[in-house]
Amino acid sequence: MSIEKVAEKEIERLSSSSSKARLAMMELSNMVSVPMSLNAIVRLKVPDAMYQSGKNIPLTSSEILSLIKPPPPPTSDPGNLQRLLRLLAAHNVFNETIDDSSTRRYSLTDVGLTLISPSLDSPSFAAYVLQHHQDALFNAWTMLHEAVLDPNVEPFKMVNQGISAYEYYGKNEEVNQLMQKAMWGVSEPFMKMLIGGYDGGFDGVKTLVDVGGSSGICLNMIMNKFHAIKKGINFDLPEVVATAAEAHSFPGITHIGGDMFESIPSGDAIFMKWVLTTWTDEECQTIMNNCYRALPAGGKVIACEPVLPEVSDDSRRSRALLEGDVFVMATYQAKGRERTEMEFKKMGLSCGFLNFRAIYLDHFYTVMEFQK
Secondary structure (H helix, E strand, O other), rough: OOOHHHHHHHHHHHHHHHHHHHHHHHHOOOOOOHHHHHHHHHOOOOHHHHHHHOOOOOOOOHHHHHOOOOOOOOOOOHHHHHHHHHHHHOOOEEEEOOOOOOOEEEEOHHOOOOOOOOOOOOOOOOHHHHOOOHHHHHHHHHHHHHHHOOOOOOHHHHHHHOHHHHHHHHOHHHHHHHHHHHHHHHHHOOOOOHHHHHHOOOOOEEEEEEEOOHHHHHHHHHHHHHOOEEEEEEEEEEOOOHHHHOOOOOOOOOEEEEOOOOOOOOOOEEEOOOOHHHHHHHHHHHHHHHHHHOOOOEEEEEEEEEEEEOOOOOOOHHHHHHHHHHHHHOOOOOOEEEEEHHHHOOOOOOOOOOOOEEOOOOEEEEEEEEEE
């Protein structure tokens, strides 16, 4: 082959590579269209409309609009709805079928089925979608670069008059309720997996403390499965447990208010779920030191947290975990973060815990044991 032909083929190869790179960057730049389309179809109650018959049969966008409750205004545009459906079909939220007359119909995939309201099926990620895309949270993303320039700033505070995310949830009852629904939509399937697959994890535990237990529902689920646990302590902020005590009265569970940065009630084991993720290394060290002091010899902390992969790859699991980590940076604290298994292990050992193990029961949450 002549030198000219070799050069021509190399130019072709480089051109193709460059073209693919530009296409990839175009997709990344427009990626905001995906969560915003997801937010729109949840607000429109599209998944509920598609599933209300329970048959999940393929429907046109016009048919879906006609099934939405309450009925949308007559100005509603099936063409614009179809554009959202097409994009989300490309991300496996919907199945798309096209008949001989070029009519497009859509049904829910397994991914789309997670958006059905709890009243129709349970659990639901619909509230999780809406919670993540509130103005107060979404606006924080525009200040994400500030977290790099100064790790002491909080992007959320910068766009919300100096109010932190936790303060924001606490001051607005409607927002707080949405947060609770969102967290329960994520928690319930994980908790079912935990109590079904965490073999021997609660053996010997008679008193279990749930740090950051909110309503106490997760603690109740554990105690209903593991009857040897006779006493449960739901530990959270005083205002949180005051509401929980009014709303829920679970057998064997006491609601105790306090501050985990000061002290934690004593028990044979301490359970926590998505607690360490939003705090700095120093704050996590304080929490774990308080856990250590609250446990007898042989007692343990059972922490259920997102655990980052050691190597960044393009798997869905890695992407979900790394995206969640950056969400924490934008919404909670610039130095609040998710951690790798090794980082959690080192944290536990530095607090005096003698043994550590990680159990991978779930694609997102990892169960970690720190034994005293």
